[in-house]
Amino acid sequence: MRWACLFAILVSLTFAHPARSQDQPAPPPESLALKFARRDAARVIERVQKLSEAATQAAQRLEAANKALADAKQNQQNAVKALADADTALKAAEQAKPVAEKALADAQTALTKVETEMKDNADAIAAAKGVVETAQKNLDTAAKQLTEAAEKRKTAETAKNETDKQVPVAEQGIKPATEAKAAADKELKPVQDQLAQLQARVAAFEKAPPKADPTGLKLVQTFTHNRPIMSCRFDANGDFLFAGAQDNSLHRWDLFTGSPVHVPGHKSWIGALALAPPSGQLLLTGGMEGKLLWWNPLDPSAPQRTVEAHKGHLRTIAVSPDGQLIATGGNDLVVRVWSAVDGSLVKELPGHTRHIYNVAFHPTGKALVSGDLMGIIKQWDTATWTETRELDAKILSKYDNTFKADCGGIRGFDFSPDGKFLAAAGITDVSNAFAGIGVPAVALFDWESGKQVKLLKPKENFQGTCWAVKFHPSGEFLVAGGGGGGGELWFWKTDDDKSFAHFKLPNVAYDLAWHPDTLRLAVGLYDNTVRVYDLAPKYDVAAAPTK
Amino acid sequence: MRCDYACRSAEHVSRRSFLQGSAGALGAIGFAGMTQLQAAEQLASQQKQVVVFWLSGGVSQLETWDPKPDTDTGGPFQAIPTSVPGVHISELLPYTAQQMHHLALVRGIDTKENDHGKGAIIMQTGHRQTPGFEYPYLGSAFSSLLTPENSPLPGYIHVNGGGNAKESSFLGPRHSPVGLADGKPPANLNLPEGLSAEADKKRRDLRAKLGQRFVTGRRQADTEAYNSSYDQAAALIARKDIFDFSQVSAADEERYGKHDFGRHCLMARKLVENGITFTKVTHTNYDTHSENFNFHLEQLGEFDRPFAAFVADLNDRGLLKHTLIIVMCEFGRTPKINQRVGRDHWGSAWSIALGGCGIKGGAVVGKTNENGTKVVEREVNGGHLFHTYYRAVGLDPTKAFWSNGRPFHKADPKTDAITEILA
Numbered sequence: 001m002r003w004a005c006l007f008a009i010l011v012s013l014t015f016a017h018p019a020r021s022q023d024q025p026a027p028p029p030e031s032l033a034l035k036f037a038r039r040d041a042a043r044v045i046e047r048v049q050k051l052s053e054a055a056t057q058a059a060q061r062l063e064a065a066n067k068a069l070a071d072a073k074q075n076q077q078n079a080v081k082a083l084a085d086a087d088t089a090l091k092a093a094e095q096a097k098p099v100a101e102k103a104l105a106d107a108q109t110a111l112t113k114v115e116t117e118m119k120d121n122a123d124a125i126a127a128a129k130g131v132v133e134t135a136q137k138n139l140d141t142a143a144k145q146l147t148e149a150a151e152k153r154k155t156a157e158t159a160k161n162e163t164d165k166q167v168p169v170a171e172q173g174i175k176p177a178t179e180a181k182a183a184a185d186k187e188l189k190p191v192q193d194q195l196a197q198l199q200a201r202v203a204a205f206e207k208a209p210p211k212a213d214p215t216g217l218k219l220v221q222t223f224t225h226n227r228p229i230m231s232c233r234f235d236a237n238g239d240f241l242f243a244g245a246q247d248n249s250l251h252r253w254d255l256f257t258g259s260p261v262h263v264p265g266h267k268s269w270i271g272a273l274a275l276a277p278p279s280g281q282l283l284l285t286g287g288m289e290g291k292l293l294w295w296n297p298l299d300p301s302a303p304q305r306t307v308e309a310h311k312g313h314l315r316t317i318a319v320s321p322d323g324q325l326i327a328t329g330g331n332d333l334v335v336r337v338w339s340a341v342d343g344s345l346v347k348e349l350p351g352h353t354r355h356i357y358n359v360a361f362h363p364t365g366k367a368l369v370s371g372d373l374m375g376i377i378k379q380w381d382t383a384t385w386t387e388t389r390e391l392d393a394k395i396l397s398k399y400d401n402t403f404k405a406d407c408g409g410i411r412g413f414d415f416s417p418d419g420k421f422l423a424a425a426g427i428t429d430v431s432n433a434f435a436g437i438g439v440p441a442v443a444l445f446d447w448e449s450g451k452q453v454k455l456l457k458p459k460e461n462f463q464g465t466c467w468a469v470k471f472h473p474s475g476e477f478l479v480a481g482g483g484g485g486g487g488e489l490w491f492w493k494t495d496d497d498k499s500f501a502h503f504k505l506p507n508v509a510y511d512l513a514w515h516p517d518t519l520r521l522a523v524g525l526y527d528n529t530v531r532v533y534d535l536a537p538k539y540d541v542a543a544a545p546t547k
Numbered sequence: 548m549r550c551d552y553a554c555r556s557a558e559h560v561s562r563r564s565f566l567q568g569s570a571g572a573l574g575a576i577g578f579a580g581m582t583q584l585q586a587a588e589q590l591a592s593q594q595k596q597v598v599v600f601w602l603s604g605g606v607s608q609l610e611t612w613d614p615k616p617d618t619d620t621g622g623p624f625q626a627i628p629t630s631v632p633g634v635h636i637s638e639l640l641p642y643t644a645q646q647m648h649h650l651a652l653v654r655g656i657d658t659k660e661n662d663h664g665k666g667a668i669i670m671q672t673g674h675r676q677t678p679g680f681e682y683p684y685l686g687s688a689f690s691s692l693l694t695p696e697n698s699p700l701p702g703y704i705h706v707n708g709g710g711n712a713k714e715s716s717f718l719g720p721r722h723s724p725v726g727l728a729d730g731k732p733p734a735n736l737n738l739p740e741g742l743s744a745e746a747d748k749k750r751r752d753l754r755a756k757l758g759q760r761f762v763t764g765r766r767q768a769d770t771e772a773y774n775s776s777y778d779q780a781a782a783l784i785a786r787k788d789i790f791d792f793s794q795v796s797a798a799d800e801e802r803y804g805k806h807d808f809g810r811h812c813l814m815a816r817k818l819v820e821n822g823i824t825f826t827k828v829t830h831t832n833y834d835t836h837s838e839n840f841n842f843h844l845e846q847l848g849e850f851d852r853p854f855a856a857f858v859a860d861l862n863d864r865g866l867l868k869h870t871l872i873i874v875m876c877e878f879g880r881t882p883k884i885n886q887r888v889g890r891d892h893w894g895s896a897w898s899i900a901l902g903g904c905g906i907k908g909g910a911v912v913g914k915t916n917e918n919g920t921k922v923v924e925r926e927v928n929g930g931h932l933f934h935t936y937y938r939a940v941g942l943d944p945t946k947a948f949w950s951n952g953r954p955f956h957k958a959d960p961k962t963d964a965i966t967e968i969l970a
């Protein structure tokens with residue numbers, strides 16, 4: 001009852017809106033950050049309630065166990081007393097019988113004497129006979145009482161033995177009940193703390209809509225695997241984090257409970273992950289054996305569909321904004337377009353002469369771009385499926401004369417939300433191809449003209465590759481991740497080629513993904529972790545303890 | 548170039564014999580170093596030959612001969628079956644897989660050396676780097692031991708590499724590699740414009756006479772070194788036809804590929820056909836500290852098809868049975884994948900492939916553990932390999948070279964041949 005009242009209060013606090021008069025202007029649309037903060041708080045409230053109920057039940061079970069033990073001990077005490085009383089009564093009965101036997105014997109002796117000495121005195125003889133009868137009756141009574149006393153003692157002894165067994169049984173129930181209560185309390189406490197933090201976050205966001213602040217980036221969750229993480233995505237509801245690693249399985253973590261799910265499905269590493277907008281009800285993975293798999297993100301127990309999409313590595317997947325088409329690319333030099341509905345092949349787009357590393361749909365859905373090892377970006381019209389333009393990102397590719405090989409390529413791709421810019425990430429100024437010595441960079445293209453307008457680089461000296469780039473959903477900045485000997489995140493505005501913020505990571509970053517709340521960023525790293533960072537000013541989200 | 552061998556040494560005697568033999572054989576024509584095609588063909592049919600494919604930088608054994616798919620070290624590539632039942636190699640070598648019945652694998656190599664230079668010395672001399680002394684490289688050693696006495700041809704040619712005089716050590720410049728840098732024929736094979744063949748002969752005769760006069764009363768080893776250079780150059784010029792790689796059929800170009808390594812393999816085939824004792828073909832580069840998988844895709848994509856075509860062609864032409872083929876490098880690559888998605892130097896558990904003359908096709912010797920971090924069966928090193936090479940071509944590795952009155956082991960006497968792969 002107590003917890004139900006608390007739950008009601010918390011819900012009302014979370015979802016209450018202040019009363020408005022007719023003269024006040026309509027409030028601005030609720031920001032995504034506030035929406036998810038309220039949703040997260042409500043979700044956690046539910047968890048708090050469930051865990052509180054569980055804790056209460058555990059406490060009740062412990063109380064019952066303690067009572068059972070107390071009762072068992074009391075019963076034992078009572079049984080001990082009853083046995084003692086029965087022993088006393090038996091002893092008394094045992095003592096009374098020989099007395100009665102002696103009295104009878106005396107009475108019989110007296111009768112015999114009277115019958116001998118007073119054989120003419122009928123009264124005396126009758127009186128003596130009466131004494132004998134009385135003595136006999138007393139003896140019978142004493143014998144009966146002795147039998148009854150013995151039976152009672154036996155019953156009392158049996159009862160005591162029973163209570164002796166019950167006490168240890170009751171004692172055995174104490175430890176697990178105690179541990180269960182401690183576990184329930186332990187599970188409840190951090191979730192209560194989490195709720196308190198979320199509520200503070202909601203309150204802050206209601207006062208002022210938050211803006212993602214890269215300078216305040218904080219680590220809030222770490223999910224650990226046993227292989228380096230190569231790709232990561234949040235689902236559309238912000239409930240789960242998906243990842244591909246240097247193994248053959250799809251990995252999913254519940255953001256609230258931390259519970260992991262690992263599902264095999266590919267024959268090689270998962271090189272690409274995508275969730276289909278707008279509902280986010282379809283998850284796609286691409287493996288380096290060339291297969292494209294369909295999954296239900298809510299229940300990824302097994303793939304729903306398998307398509308043999310490419311010969312050799314399938315390196316990249318993109319889904320059209322309307323969720324109807326899937327584009328893939330890989331080592332067989334052909335971009336393929338598939339129906340998201342039935343998996344049928346819609347179109348093949350040959351033209352690249354080297355491995356295709358990335359594809360992306362323009363936010364309008366009217367164009368598809370594909371980028372390869374040589375830094376060539378092809379633009380395809382999605383109505384006619386013809387190649388309409390080629391963008392030059394060769395600054396991200398190099399032929400190394402010493403090692404006789406091409407290196408670099410388009411390692412990350414992203415359009416700005418308004419479609420005005422295309423960012424292509426990779427490595428430039430390579431001095432040693434085979435050691436990966438170069439400068440991480442993002443080539444920024446003006447979409448309308450197709451020209452590169454900026455080459456974004458870290459402000460400070462850094463050697464390595466830029467493996468992934470993502471515009472913030474607001475379009476106000478973009479973030480890239482990568483590394484060489486260590487890892488970093490870099491943040492740029494589109495009007496400055498030097499990063500305005502950077503963040504040292506524990507290791508090299510291979511992929512990035514924005515949470516739908518626009519404040520959290522997932523980073524997949526070489527050190528076998530996928531980490532969630534929060535860019536909300538002041539108030540961290542507090543997701544569940546990680547497992 | 549200076550000569551490292553002493554007068555009246557076996558190499559000195561051999562050198563004189565070479566000159567006399569050449570003069571005798573070539574007397575009818577008058578050019579030192581010239582022989583006839585028929586003689587070359589005869590040589591080719593009788594002598595043992597060797598071709599080494601040197602995968603410079605250290606190819607990954609996990610992406611070639613000893614894949615470990617679905618492990619923490621295996622990477623994204625799978626293993627594929629080969630023409631030998633039960634033997635699998637990396638999916639990056641689909642054409643080579645079809646030639647595995649001609650090839651053997653040694654999977655248990657542990658040289659304990661992760662340095663490029665020192666690893667190369669072990670693999671190409673059979674010995675660790677020795678202070679103050681240089682063992683001859685395999686090419687020079689086999690050039691000296693397998694090249695017929697009177698052959699005017701260079702015994703050792705390095706396709707896509709330089710001619711490093713140090714490789715021959717005490718064996719002398721005759722057995723130094725002739726480098727075909729970038730796979731191009733040696734420079735100056737053609738006479739300069741305006742110089743007729745007759746005029747060139749007169750020049751040579753004059754030089755020889757002057758050289759003979761100079762030799763009198765002087766240390767012969769040095770002068771013979773100079774003579775050797777001129778004689779070898781003359782030999783090359785006289786047989787420049789073997790360096791004419793311009794005539795390539797469309798079918799061969801299709802099978803070998805239009806890239807450099809394809810051409811280099813075709814060169815190697817022609818050199819074998821023309822009786823060159825030892826050919827080394829360098830393919831570069833495999834030192835994949837970064838992006839190991841992408842680079843091996845590219846490099847092995849270039850290597851696989853022409854190498855397989857080369858093996859098949861040698862077999863079809865009846866040349867494989869007397870040609871030893873070795874595919875090797877200075878070391879393997881680390882099972883652990885680093886932060887740059889690369890693999891680093893690894894001399895501890897790696898592989899080579901070899902085949903042809905004296906080798907049991909389809910044999911596999913040596914084994915590493917589940918994720919390739921350790922040799923667990925039949926561990927071998929450079930010494931074992933050299934014993935094996937020598938025995939494969941019918942030579943006794945226990946006999947020593949002699950230089951300045953000192954013996955130098957052809958192969959490390961503490962080791963012996965890997966008999967499991969000898970035919």
